[in-house]
Amino acid sequence: MSRLRSTNAMILAGLAVLALLGVIAVAAPWIAPYDPEALDVMGVMGPPSLAHPFGLDVLGRDVLSRVLYSLRVSLLVSISAVAVATLLAVPLGLLAGYFGRWVDTAISRALDMMLVLPAMLMAITLIAILGPGSAVATLAIAMIYLPILARVMRTSTLVVTGLDYVAGSRARGASHLRVLVSHVAPNALGPVVVQASVLSAFALQLEAGLSFLGLGTQPPTPSLGGMLADGRDVLIQAPWVEIFPGLAIVIAVLAFTLLGEGLRRVFDPRGVAE
Amino acid sequence: MADLLRVENLCKSYPAGGPPWDRRRVMALDGISLSVQRGKTLGLVGESGSGKSTLGRCVLGLTEASGGQVIFDGTPVQGLTGRALSDFRRRVQPVFQDPFGSLDPRWPVGRSVREALDCFRIGTAATRDGQVLDLFNRVGLDPALACRFPSALSGGQRQRVAIAAALASEPELIIADEPVSALDMSVQAQILNLFMDLQADLGVASLFITHDLGVVNHVSDDIAVLSRGKLVELGQTDQVMRHPSHAYTRSLLAANPTLVKGEPHAHRTD
Numbered sequence: 028m029s030r031l032r033s034t035n036a037m038i039l040a041g042l043a044v045l046a047l048l049g050v051i052a053v054a055a056p057w058i059a060p061y062d063p064e065a066l067d068v069m070g071v072m073g074p075p076s077l078a079h080p081f082g083l084d085v086l087g088r089d090v091l092s093r094v095l096y097s098l099r100v101s102l103l104v105s106i107s108a109v110a111v112a113t114l115l116a117v118p119l120g121l122l123a124g125y126f127g128r129w130v131d132t133a134i135s136r137a138l139d140m141m142l143v144l145p146a147m148l149m150a151i152t153l154i155a156i157l158g159p160g161s162a163v164a165t166l167a168i169a170m171i172y173l174p175i176l177a178r179v180m181r182t183s184t185l186v187v188t189g190l191d192y193v194a195g196s197r198a199r200g201a202s203h204l205r206v207l208v209s210h211v212a213p214n215a216l217g218p219v220v221v222q223a224s225v226l227s228a229f230a231l232q233l234e235a236g237l238s239f240l241g242l243g244t245q246p247p248t249p250s251l252g253g254m255l256a257d258g259r260d261v262l263i264q265a266p267w268v269e270i271f272p273g274l275a276i277v278i279a280v281l282a283f284t285l286l287g288e289g290l291r292r293v294f295d296p297r298g299v300a301e
Numbered sequence: 302m303a304d305l306l307r308v309e310n311l312c313k314s315y316p317a318g319g320p321p322w323d324r325r326r327v328m329a330l331d332g333i334s335l336s337v338q339r340g341k342t343l344g345l346v347g348e349s350g351s352g353k354s355t356l357g358r359c360v361l362g363l364t365e366a367s368g369g370q371v372i373f374d375g376t377p378v379q380g381l382t383g384r385a386l387s388d389f390r391r392r393v394q395p396v397f398q399d400p401f402g403s404l405d406p407r408w409p410v411g412r413s414v415r416e417a418l419d420c421f422r423i424g425t426a427a428t429r430d431g432q433v434l435d436l437f438n439r440v441g442l443d444p445a446l447a448c449r450f451p452s453a454l455s456g457g458q459r460q461r462v463a464i465a466a467a468l469a470s471e472p473e474l475i476i477a478d479e480p481v482s483a484l485d486m487s488v489q490a491q492i493l494n495l496f497m498d499l500q501a502d503l504g505v506a507s508l509f510i511t512h513d514l515g516v517v518n519h520v521s522d523d524i525a526v527l528s529r530g531k532l533v534e535l536g537q538t539d540q541v542m543r544h545p546s547h548a549y550t551r552s553l554l555a556a557n558p559t560l561v562k563g564e565p566h567a568h569r570t571d
Binding site for chain 2: 190191192194195196197198199200201202205210213214
């Protein structure tokens, strides 16, 4: 019982923080006190003050405004990357798990080939081919998580496909398409939803990492990873340039993780039994 | 009388490891031949792993046999497509063992019963709800339960729903794969009696798969005994129960306490 309550608390906390971050991201142009790209040459590396609560960065830009705008890009890239990956992974995993045999072999081996490359290497390779930018970073992150999500979908599809109601539905005259859409997919989707929300946290980190390396979001558009890169050289003199975008990443990752962990417990049969 | 279902020399093997050029195979079914007549019940008995359920799935066309054939009403089942396959499916329906696994947990049970009506386009969209309620009445369920989810029903109620779903398309043959073994004794008796009453009323034949000799004695006209994928004995229920010819059948009978006491017609329905 207490576990159930703590599970709900996790999901609610995760959702609440994400909703708050989402509102901030959407409303950034209205709530940001300054233009995130406006330079204040006189106030370079100014410490936090009433006028600039998070201080100013190396070029004299308002850190608070930049963090607010960065969340926009970071959340957009990480969520849409995971969404694209999920949309592709679900049908692939369904087909592989449901039809088995050569369909499974073909899809699974193709996914294995995608998994062979380390995540960062794959992202960098793609960016080297297509050029840096938010859109390419989104695509790269989606490609990294596609095989993971597809495997999760395949496994849960395998379990559901073996159940009697699927065989029964076939015997009651339902077509494969109908069985897949009305029975298998809805019952196999749970673990993928969990995995997707957990991966969103990693996607946000990965986007920050790519932008830090200068491969993701390009300046002057502010991004959390880019801000970390900017602040790295002045860590001692002006720690606020580094700390606030870092905190934003921590909070966003924590929110995704809480949500994912809460959902995982909901879908975990052992959690329900207790 | 013409056989409704004839199984001829049916084989099913599964790969069991070994390199691709020298696969070892497990024979789940090894040359099974049997038949079911219209309106009659053939009890298929055997221990776990004897291939009973595989045979059921092969007959339903859910598992592809490796050899031999299944002939339903004079037509080989393998290779049926389109209308012919749909027609075969309509006439042969399954009832599964596990009442928890045989109904989609996300569907109200009424929708599960309605599925066959929708898929086989029986009646019109408007009349199907009425047909579902009739089916609920026929299997002794309160039609008000139709909008409940399986999790809100007892095991016996779920199995009644499963039977209603199987009856929806007015089949001529029901493949009942251990339909009562997951239920309590008292519920088992109710479901068995319901099953037999419905069979008598509707003239449905059945292939009744079970490991329980008491149950098979109660419901079947003929008995087929399966052991390790082979058919070891086939005959009328009385004959097999009283004078088993094969050692395996005798050991099965000896393992059943009610029958050892010399009451071949006692059934475990108390």
